[in-house]
Amino acid sequence: MGWAANLGNKNNKVEVENKNMTSQSGRHFLQIPGPTNVPDRVLRAMAKPTIDHRGPEFAKLTYEILEGLKRVLRTSGTVIIYPSSGTGAWEAALVNTLSPGDKVLMFETGYFATLWRNMAVKLGLDVDFIPGDWRHGVDPAVIEEKLSEDRNHKIKSVTVVHNETSTGVTSRVAEVRKAIDHAHHPALLMVDTISSLASIDFKHDEWGVDVTIGCSQKGLMLPPGLGLNAISDKALETSKSSRFSKSYWDWEAMIKDNQSGFFPYTPSTNLLYGLRESLHMLFEEGLENVFARHHRLGEATRRAVRAWGLEILCLNPEEYSNSLTAALMPNGYNADDLRELILKKMNMSLGTSLGKLKGKIFRIGHLGDFNELMLAGTLSGIEMGLALAKVPFSKGGVAEALDYLSARQLTTYPGS
Numbered sequence: 001m002g003w004a005a006n007l008g009n010k011n012n013k014v015e016v017e018n019k020n021m022t023s024q025s026g027r028h029f030l031q032i033p034g035p036t037n038v039p040d041r042v043l044r045a046m047a048k049p050t051i052d053h054r055g056p057e058f059a060k061l062t063y064e065i066l067e068g069l070k071r072v073l074r075t076s077g078t079v080i081i082y083p084s085s086g087t088g089a090w091e092a093a094l095v096n097t098l099s100p101g102d103k104v105l106m107f108e109t110g111y112f113a114t115l116w117r118n119m120a121v122k123l124g125l126d127v128d129f130i131p132g133d134w135r136h137g138v139d140p141a142v143i144e145e146k147l148s149e150d151r152n153h154k155i156k157s158v159t160v161v162h163n164e165t166s167t168g169v170t171s172r173v174a175e176v177r178k179a180i181d182h183a184h185h186p187a188l189l190m191v192d193t194i195s196s197l198a199s200i201d202f203k204h205d206e207w208g209v210d211v212t213i214g215c216s217q218k219g220l221m222l223p224p225g226l227g228l229n230a231i232s233d234k235a236l237e238t239s240k241s242s243r244f245s246k247s248y249w250d251w252e253a254m255i256k257d258n259q260s261g262f263f264p265y266t267p268s269t270n271l272l273y274g275l276r277e278s279l280h281m282l283f284e285e286g287l288e289n290v291f292a293r294h295h296r297l298g299e300a301t302r303r304a305v306r307a308w309g310l311e312i313l314c315l316n317p318e319e320y321s322n323s324l325t326a327a328l329m330p331n332g333y334n335a336d337d338l339r340e341l342i343l344k345k346m347n348m349s350l351g352t353s354l355g356k357l358k359g360k361i362f363r364i365g366h367l368g369d370f371n372e373l374m375l376a377g378t379l380s381g382i383e384m385g386l387a388l389a390k391v392p393f394s395k396g397g398v399a400e401a402l403d404y405l406s407a408r409q410l411t412t413y414p415g416s
């Protein structure tokens, strides 16, 4: 037994589990909606010697990845990368553009929108949090109404989570922009694309987004550890009058050093190697093909869920997420028990239920480095799990998904 076996809790739970554990052959299926499966190409790219982050080779890497990220974010503006999780990139967006006491409009689309709101409150912002049922995206009409009423322009920012990872519901960012424009309001638009970037179409410049927040461990197919901000000229200008104290998250220092290819502190060198490789992979496939693949796999999943007789949490088909699908359990059945059984028996991780959905839903991640056969395996594991857990359901979800997929052109691979 390894040294780690004794590191369990007071009941020595780890030790007991290790004794009973039999080796599981084959690959683990990581079907949570992020972190996602890291492709071998990216893993190999990261397995290189770390270089001097103040040397000329590093500067070339910085320029290349910043240009690549601009292509993914569809922006010609400023992009910066923090050695951080997505939460750090959220904080950077708020503290660089706003000042203590500023009013911000936020929407309760789910667990992550609520966490972002909690952060804003802790920072001392005055948050107008529009309640939601966790089954719909942001309503652009409410934004227009709220902003039209705000004649003195007290609201400084509208913040939206593009893809709510806790629910599998997207918000229509282009329509949110139109609502802000209709109200002739100067508020900044900030969008969290943490689980949509490089999976669901997003256009920072065309949609008039002022700050886009992203991170590495979802559509970019990397391990966790990089946080991103894309910044419009308007947001950059606004940042000059921001009165929040900041140091690590300060855009100014980052932008200044990035100009010569460097960072104000030690960057995550090997994750950046991985990012360069994942950007190459995305461009080789073509972004449009990447989005089409996510749509096809998302639609096949939704057909499977419906065929099982389970309800999709997202109520508006226009707001379906192509990154993940959340399925509701029948009354009296706990989603976390099903997930636990699927993990034990099938070696597959599905996304847990979060916040007020605890126990009620399971989430199927279908984003990142993912294809038809991986989806077929994922759905088969769920169908077997539902049967083993004696959840009332109809067989045939997998068959429904396969029929849909085989009637369509398979994933476009480079050179095909």
Ligand SMILES: Cc1ncc(COP(=O)(O)O)c(C=O)c1O
Pocket (backbone or CB within 6 Å): 034, 085, 086, 087, 088, 112, 161, 163, 164, 165, 166, 192, 194, 195, 215, 224
């Ligand atoms: C939509 C969304 N926003 C923010 C976060 C927080 O990111 P992190 O856990 O990397 O800090 C997550 C994490 O899954 C997320 O899905």
